[in-house]
Amino acid sequence: xxxxxQMEGPVTLSEEAFxxxxxxxxxxxxxxxxxxxxxxxxxxxxxxxxxKADDKGSNKGFEATYRxxxxxxxxxxxxxxxxxxxxxxxxxxxxxxxxxxxxxxxKLSVKP
Amino acid sequence: DGGxxxxxxxxxxxxxxxxxxxxxxxxxxxxxxxxxxxxxxGLRLIYYSQIVNDFQKGDIAEGYSVSRxxxxxxxxxxxxxxxNPTAFYLCASSIVGPGNTIYFGEGSWLTVx
Numbered sequence: 077x078x079x080x081x082q083m084e085g086p087v088t089l090s091e092e093a094f095x096x097x098x099x100x101x102x103x104x105x106x107x108x109x110x111x112x113x114x115x116x117x118x119x120x121x122x123x124x125x126x127x128k129a130d131d132k133g134s135n136k137g138f139e140a141t142y143r144x145x146x147x148x149x150x151x152x153x154x155x156x157x158x159x160x161x162x163x164x165x166x167x168x169x170x171x172x173x174x175x176x177x178x179x180x181x182x183k184l185s186v187k188p
Numbered sequence: 189d190g191g192x193x194x195x196x197x198x199x200x201x202x203x204x205x206x207x208x209x210x211x212x213x214x215x216x217x218x219x220x221x222x223x224x225x226x227x228x229x230g231l232r233l234i235y236y237s238q239i240v241n242d243f244q245k246g247d248i249a250e251g252y253s254v255s256r257x258x259x260x261x262x263x264x265x266x267x268x269x270x271x272n273p274t275a276f277y278l279c280a281s282s283i284v285g286p287g288n289t290i291y292f293g294e295g296s297w298l299t300v301x
Contacts, residue, residue, distance in 0.1 A: 108287035119192075119278055119292035120231075127287050165230065169287045175221065175246070176290050180230040 078103040082166045082179035089156055089186050097151040097182045099140075099166035108169040109133075109142055109149040110176065115162045123151075123164070156186045190215050192293035194279050199298050201266070201273065209264045209296045211279035217291075218284045220262035224248060225276040225295075234277075237262055238284050266298060274300050 083098040101109065108127045112120040124133030129144035138153045149166060166179040192213045201207045213220065219238045223231040233246030237256040251270025256262055262281075266273045276297055282290040 110289070112292075117295075119194075119294045120280075121292070122289050125289060175233055175236055176231075178230040180228060 078170045080179040086183040092155045095153040095156045099149045110167040112165045113162045161186045194293035204268045211262045213281045217281035219282045221280040222264045223278045
């Protein structure tokens with residue numbers, strides 16, 4: 077079945093460091109891909125998405141490119157801030173019902 | 189403001205009791221979902237509904253029940269049959285169809301005491 081694998085955390089970075097969180101997927105067809113962010117004690121918020129191969133999603137300085145050849149959707153940011161500290165989830169849209177399949181999440185901590 | 193409202197935020201349940209988590213949305217979405225979140229395990233789908241009076245089991249439906257009597261509402265009951273109900277529960281909604289963004293509520297913490 078469809079699945080998502082993302083790098084395990086926690087990831088600890090200093091402010092202004094470069095961030096990469098790896099995400100790979102297994103799916104039939106051409107699913108949409110998503111990154112969600114969860115701040116402590118809150119629900120999930122959509123960070124960015126891409127719906128077809130070679131699409132680049134971007135938001136708030138974060139970017140991810142849908143790579144069909146490597147089945148990947150890695151999240152990147154050039155310069156992280158303390159306020160980026162959160163848990164990040166990679167997800168794919170599975171099947172006709174629109175449900176999402178999530179990775180296990182990667183906790184990011186950014187130190188001043 | 190449009191959004192998804194979950195209540196209560198925190199709930200304590202004694203063993204053997206059923207509890208119901210409320211979820212209301214005013215986004216005019218046809219599809220609604222319930223996910224369970226445990227530390228280090230990501231989110232797992234409990235139930236989903238694409239239309240009023242119809243719903244389907246997700247990956248971990250055992251010990252849970254839902255109803256969808258109104259488009260705006262999708263309550264989740266955690267029954268006494270659920271062996272390990274302590275978790276963070278997230279309600280979500282979306283437009284029906286693949287690739288659409290799913291929007292989440294703020295979540296409800298359930299603790300068994």
